[in-house]
Amino acid sequence: MGANIKLKPKLIQSIDRALQILESFSNEEKELGVTEIANRLDLHKSTVHGILTTLEYRGYIKKNVKTGKYQLGLKLLELGNLVHDSMDLISLAKPYLQELVNKHQETVHLVVYDRGEVIYIDKIEGKGAIKIMSRIGKRNPVHCTGVGKCLLAFREDHEIEMILKQDLKKYTVNTITDSEKLKEQILEIRKNGYAFDMEEIELGLRCIAAPIRDHRRKVVAAISLSGPSMRMDQERMQNLVTDVKKAADMISRNLGYIDMHF
Amino acid sequence: MGANIKLKPKLIQSIDRALQILESFSNEEKELGVTEIANRLDLHKSTVHGILTTLEYRGYIKKNVKTGKYQLGLKLLELGNLVHDSMDLISLAKPYLQELVNKHQETVHLVVYDRGEVIYIDKIEGKGAIKIMSRIGKRNPVHCTGVGKCLLAFREDHEIEMILKQDLKKYTVNTITDSEKLKEQILEIRKNGYAFDMEEIELGLRCIAAPIRDHRRKVVAAISLSGPSMRMDQERMQNLVTDVKKAADMISRNLGYIDMHF
């Protein structure tokens, strides 16, 4: 669970269960039955039924009358859109991300940092046949993604130390699990203003990432351009750095960031 | 509440309250405090606090450490996106809607029917200075919107009768509140395959709407092109009908609909 060291606070059981039910749905499992959910969360089906009734009444769940199963409701589309619209960052960054995609035909991500993890808040796919497995709202660790290392590099020292102290889970042979080595790279990233991910979370996946700063010069987000290793040799990656950094800088400027170099 | 005749079922209080809290947020009120919510929903602040803690733990709510107030969380972005992705209709319709917007520079909507009401599931804004007040996820009555009348016209007769029997709320001087007159119009819409909204829900707002059918020839959605009356005179509207119908037909075809006219 990343650097989320927070202890589980006193939760309201029924609400917590309701939220867990919502999260049981996924792109692979768009429809779930009562007993299916009950087994998964180890609850009684009558309990699940009651929760579903409440969720359905408010539009968070919809029952498919044909199959009798349940699926996520349109209320979530509404609330999701509300969140989307409140994030100025997304709409502001969109044109620059689109430009990157158009020019290089690789998938681009926009992410923010949240409690020791990275959250994808926008994504534009390249035309390439190879799709990157990612999803808006998805969380990933910081130590093995380009954007993650970018965001980590500009956090406060004590927070970095905290992450480094924790167990750096190994995802591939390239994942950096040695905290000393990661620290070195963080210093590099700070100096250069960009990061690479050399198949550190998934074999065959490489990316270039760069940080986004707001008007207070604080790093608040990061973008990345990812592609399959076969298209991402060292030389091309080095060439892409300029464009990725430029896009990130343009977004920063739109957030009120003023470059002090002159 | 439209034709939603459903009685309030036995709801789980705490969950229902939690959902009501989520819905308290809006574009105008992105941040709310504990007591603010408590007063609004007539709950004790300790109760609200407990619910918020649970919602926050799961990421549905995020506390702004600067202001101390709460706002909607990124988990809703994730779930909203999940719903979005499961609706093939949206992505499938997008290019045709975009084409309409590009050509006519007016706002376009994509809607579905749900329990006697219309729900907006996508929207692309025109470049025009006058913005249409609408929002993805918003519900509107069927009797006074172009899309609503479109969707109603192709429902089963008994459902139409049910809607007609109900009180047709007056929104403007142009709102059709006479069920006989509405019935006549519905027959017209069935025959012609498109509907007008002549400032029936909001003064100064007109639109052209057309139905979308799936592979079973069933009307499952509708689109509309809306604009301010000053740009929407009778002549232009009549001219727009062709393009709106054409876009709707193209989307229908993408859903597997096969036209039997030949």
Add this chain to the structure above:
DNA sequence: AACTTTGTTTGGTATTATCAAACAAAAGGG
């Protein structure tokens, strides 16, 4: 610095969510 207003924590109480069991309605299989 005193006073509001706000968010948070606490624990007793009664409401309420939960469980189990029985029912109903489909689905599957012989």
Add this chain to the structure above:
DNA sequence: CCCTTTTGTTTGATAATACCAAACAAAGTT
């Protein structure tokens, strides 16, 4: 086609749990 199995729904008794109130803490305001 009927019987079996699985699934969704309803019920009511019980104990757990969400709720309220009151007290506390921390800001914000005058």
